[in-house]
Amino acid sequence: MEVQKTALYNYHKDLGAKFVSFAGYEMPIQYKDGIVKEHISTRSYAGFFDVSHMGQFFLEGDETLAGALEKIIPADLKSLKLNHSKYSFLLNNDGGIIDDLIITKTSKGFCIILNAACKENDVKQIEKFLNKDHKYFLNNDLSLIALQGPKAVEILEKLVPGVSNLKFMTGDNFKFDNENLYITRSGYTGEDGFEISIPNNKVEKLISFFKENKVNAVGLGARDTLRLEAGLCLYGHDLNEKINPIEANLKWAIAKRRREEGGFNGWDVIKKLIENGSEKKRVGILPEGRVIARENTKIFSESGEEIGLITSGTFGPSVNAPVAMGYINTKYANIGTKIHLEVRGKKHGGKVSELPFFKKSYVK
Amino acid sequence: MSEKKFSKKHEWVSLDGETATVGITKHATEMLGDIVFVEVPEPGKSVEKDGQAAVVESTKAASDVYSPISGEILEGNKSIVDDPGNVNSDPEGASWFFKIKVKDKSEFDTLMNKADYDKFCAENPS
Incomplete structure (x- = not known):
């Protein structure tokens, strides 16, 4: 092309x-x-x-x-x-x-x-x-x-x-x-x-x-x-065709009437996920210190179980610290849960964080 | 001031007796952009010529820093670990990455001088 x-x-x-x-x-x-x-x-x-x-x-x-x-x-x-x-x-x-x-x-x-x-x-x-x-x-x-x-x-x-x-x-x-x-x-x-x-x-x-x-x-x-x-x-990083809005924590973007009436692509799948929850969920991740957890960094529980993957990660200039988001086993998705991030073969500390990392200033 | 030599991977080395000081070039920092994370090797670690020795990350990506010379690490520069942005402001001075006890001084002679390095950069734009 x-x-x-x-x-x-x-x-x-x-x-x-x-x-x-x-x-x-x-x-x-x-x-x-x-x-x-x-x-x-x-x-x-x-x-x-x-x-x-x-x-x-x-x-x-x-x-x-x-x-x-x-x-x-x-x-x-x-x-x-x-x-x-x-x-x-x-x-x-x-x-x-x-x-x-x-x-x-x-x-x-x-x-x-x-x-x-x-x-x-x-x-x-x-x-x-x-x-x-x-x-x-x-x-x-x-x-x-x-x-x-x-x-x-x-x-x-x-x-x-x-x-x-x-x-x-x-x-x-x-x-x-x-x-x-x-x-x-x-x-x-x-x-x-x-x-x-x-x-x-x-x-x-x-x-x-x-x-x-x-x-x-x-x-x-x-x-x-x-x-x-x-x-x-x-899109292409935090979202793709294999990820649904419930996993992506974007249920809010499915209108209330639509959640009640359905009638759109994938509704049967999404309805079940709304009722039963999804196995994984998109969360914010704050690495400890200055280590940057980039896309495809593996997330582990404190006991060493692999529980997720980073989909976006960089250094946040306004936060003045590394910031990331990724998908994590829902059991570990609570805010504040301590996790480990594997960067260049070494495990580094981090925690599940609220999103956004920086307060939005929209004029509503 | 001892002579500075340069590698094709955009590191600089200066030699003072048995001790070499290694950093990344100004050209490298310009390619990388804003540097936000640095990892330097621990003293006592041995490194091979062209072996991975340190890490530098910009807002865009992570890159390895290679040692242009073999030897044993004497010291990593903690000031750039604490303040990675210093690498952008003074890459070829205070913001060196590590000092190394050189095993074979002849490796130093195989590196490029300033004129050759500048030519190399001009011929190999990023």
Whole structure:
């Protein structure tokens, strides 16, 4: 497959970005300042992220569209209000997670933000449930820019008046340079902020404004440390087709009505898991000292039994300590349970921790 | 100041009598990014040339640090264990990784000088 680039590729290059291949895209992993500074400046001021590799999938249709999507997405789409968003996922027949996503109700239907690595397959999985009256397309003419951090609202309000009225997980249409922007108050860092869907030919103009306001570019490296501190899952690591939402501790993302009525992929499996509990569960892990427990680090009980596996682990710059999450035998999943982590052949101490590691500051 | 030599795995070595001091190069720290964890060897441990001797981790990944020279570890640098970020700020000075009692000084001569190392880095971009 040919390597893809976002509309801002040359801009990243001029900023001294180091690139990494991610989901078929050449994406900036960091800029000159490095991951720690990018992370800290996002939490203390604001940072912008080019996440245009993610899929912006638009669906249009009549009142049957919500019902069709509910076959594969366990959110309450029938009563989702206009311009409101929900975190949810696509499920397979075993209740496994095909992808995690944010779905927003638009005037014509829905918009779903999909992970870059999954988006082509996601469309195939979704279209199985659609009929000829439903239109759908991945819009590649749009970029997606996240502006995150405590100053995000003040800065964006100057350019796009009205955005400060948005509440967390809602969005609206705004005008910028005679073009339509769709902006949601959301993000994946644990900070207040926005995701801005903008035509590719306007994105450099938006970024210039951010630069004038001293907002630095943040790469995928800091995006990863930020989201892990916020306890948020990264698909392909913390979630995959063999993991179901109950194991992933994401039951909250299955709407109450859907839990009562069922009628979606994998419901029989998920229903049993809700009733009986799952054998393993996603938890936060805090290693002792400075040892970093990275993905695939084995977790042991104090008595030496292998009880789980780390799925994401790094050094958390704001926590100023190593942080991780992983799946652990449910017997050992209680907060505070002491565990051992095997790093480079040696066992190191650690404990099961609450998530997030860093308090979220969403504006609700 | 004794002469500094360099390995293809981006370690530097300086030799003072029988004692060599080993660290990672500035180029290595630039490739690694922010260093957040360091593990240094215990005194008394013997290491072979090109054998794994220490560990350095950045926010991105963990990497082994190899000893460019054989011998017995005399000391690991505790200050970089306590404050790994120092490796980024002064990689080829105060932030050495370990000191080693050298077994065979001729191994030192096989390493690259500064000019050759710079050329090697230019020809082998990460």
